[in-house]
Amino acid sequence: MWKGFIKIGVTAILLMTVSMSNAHTFHVSVAQMKYNAQNRTLEIAIKLFTDDLEDALTTSFGNQGWHLATPRQLPAADKYVRNYLKPRFAIKQNNRTLSWNWIGAEYNMDAVWCYIEMYDFDHEADLEWKNIIFFEIFNDQKNIGHFDILDHDFSAYTTRKKRKQIIGYNK
Amino acid sequence: MSSFGMYFELGVMHILDLEGIDHLVFILAIAAPYRFIDWKKLIILVSAFTVGHSVTLALSAFDIVRINEDLVETLIPITLLITAMVNLGKTGQKLNMKLVYLLIFFFGLIHGLGFSNFFNALMSESSEVTSALFAFNLGIEVAQIMIVLIILIITELFNFFKPKSQKMRIIFLNGGVFFLALQMLFEALFTI
Incomplete structure (x- = not known):
């Protein structure tokens, strides 16, 4: 009896699952930060999941009909993405927040790549990296950062519990 | 932190993190029926699980297999339910160990797909997948061994104080696993 019950149960669950939408279960963003010694800038690329970004934009600015990465994408989407990121992603050095320049974004169905540039980066000073992207919408959000600064x-x-990281060269 | 250190930490935290306790509960279910004297069986069981999840984690990390995430997140609580039912159904009797090893290996394959859902989210185009994968997997193993050791210590303490209640302990633990798994399954099915 048990076997029959399990078979029916498993089959039903499989069918239900296959018919469901494809929402990813983990909440992660990845940022790559590379020091450009010639211009003394930090070149930043942030990868965000497209559906997460739409959720966050709607939470912050109301639903403007984003349709990111589709032909119907809101023409002003770029501006909203920039305004969303600006207060949530920052680097501080020598008690000064680095100034920030939005380069643009690349919209794909699964992920959006956002490009930012920060000026007057001091490659010898410790840095304080703040990244609180999506913390207001997901409890389990993790924002990964890879720094590539000369030879380091x-x-x-x-995470929501640790919203800033201090990165030093002598540690 | 080096990126190796970070992926290692993320691997450890992925198992120990209380936000998603499915893998932790599965390890609890695997180790629940055994004592220190059964260490050989436990080593084979944990290895079977490890080989299983390492295979699918690697296959998925290198994009050789790709499986619907929701399907995997639904199958994981099912592996917990079945493991708890196997342990409950045979309480006090001898299990057919070869069958159990095979089952846990198979379930390892499913959990590996679960790990890969998280791992793949960490990767970006310029990531070095191989070393990240190694560090992340190593973190998972370390966390797994820690949990097994903690469970064994609790089991032995229990045996010390209540030596005659073996059956009760197994029923208690697996009952807990069963209901947690049931809750996870409902969550996986209805929170999309």
């Missing part, structure tokens, strides 16, 4: 490679991640 570092990685760190922020």
